[in-house]
Amino acid sequence: MADRYDTESAMYPVLFEYLRDQGRFVCMQVPVRSYRADFVSFQVNWDAARLRLQYGLLEPIHRAPVWRLLLTLRQYPGAGLADLPGLLRLTPGYVRSLLNELERLEVLSVNRSRVDLLYWPDLLFRDAQVVEAKLSDWKRAVRQAMRYACSASQLYIALPQRLADQLANDPPPGLARSGVGILAVNSGVRIALPSREFGSGRYTIELHQLSEYLWSEILHALRRLNREAKRNSWLPVKPEDVPSDLPADVR
Structure with a gap:
């Protein structure tokens, strides 16, 4: 054929x-x-x-560093603001910019040293x-x-x-x-x-x-x-x- x-x-x-x-x-x-x-x-x-x-x-949440942060928060639910740069091996300023991006999307909230995951994008x-x-x-x-x-x-x-x-x-x-x-x-x-x-x-x-x-x-x-x-x-x-x-x- x-x-x-x-x-x-x-x-x-x-x-x-x-x-x-x-x-x-x-x-x-x-x-x-x-x-x-x-x-x-x-x-x-x-x-x-x-x-x-x-x-x-x-x-949509496309950027890989943002997902690194989200997966880290998922893995370490008690992690605070001071812990994240070490866990992610990123500078505090860059971590803060990632947190700001997710705060804008209302996925998480930052209150002083505490980071709360409000919504998990499954x-x-x-x-x-x-x-x-x-x-x-x-x-x-x-x-x-x-x-x-x-x-x-x-x-x-x-x-x-x-x-x-x-x-x-x-x-x-x-x-x-x-x-x-x-x-x-x-x-x-x-x-x-x-x-x-x-x-x-x-x-x-x-x-x-x-x-x-x-x-x-x-x-x-x-x-x-x-x-x-x-x-x-x-x-x-x-x-x-x-x-x-x-x-x-x-x-």
Whole structure:
């Protein structure tokens, strides 16, 4: 059978539809560790999203030093203002600037020497899948997918059906060792080789930075649902998969 695709981007619509039909939220070209994944799909943690909307924290928290501070406060709940520079190995002035940023967002409060965490921005996704699409260079696709091994639960490379089945039936040693799965793409998509479970299971800075990027995408999707749900097949989530008690338009 001849392959249907002559460019990687030609596979994108069928991959997008396949991932979204699983009830997942689908994003494209997602920055993780200075790279951009072709697709990241995930289950939205709607409970965390609902709490965040109720709290009014719409602004994403992107910067790594801010997350270092938050994770330190989470790890050392009794830490005071004088303790933080040593724990973070940062100057007191810089720590103060990070605290000011989080005070502005009303995530924490500083009262003399005491630092109180008022709100914990929990992860907004579960079970993230990364998909890297390639026409033929599966080795490069595996290398690219493995960059996200600490952030995603499952890693897949998407290949035209003929090559996907060939590799899945007799996986080369490097592919077998990697644990990366294979999606076979033709008129539809099927799993030719399942992915093993990845992800460190730890609340890392990288994981929270990904969550904050996805929070931006979730908010953008909620704002679009009312006006585009009936005419835009590229919405990242199906309207019926969004809880009815969430606002369809977040302002």
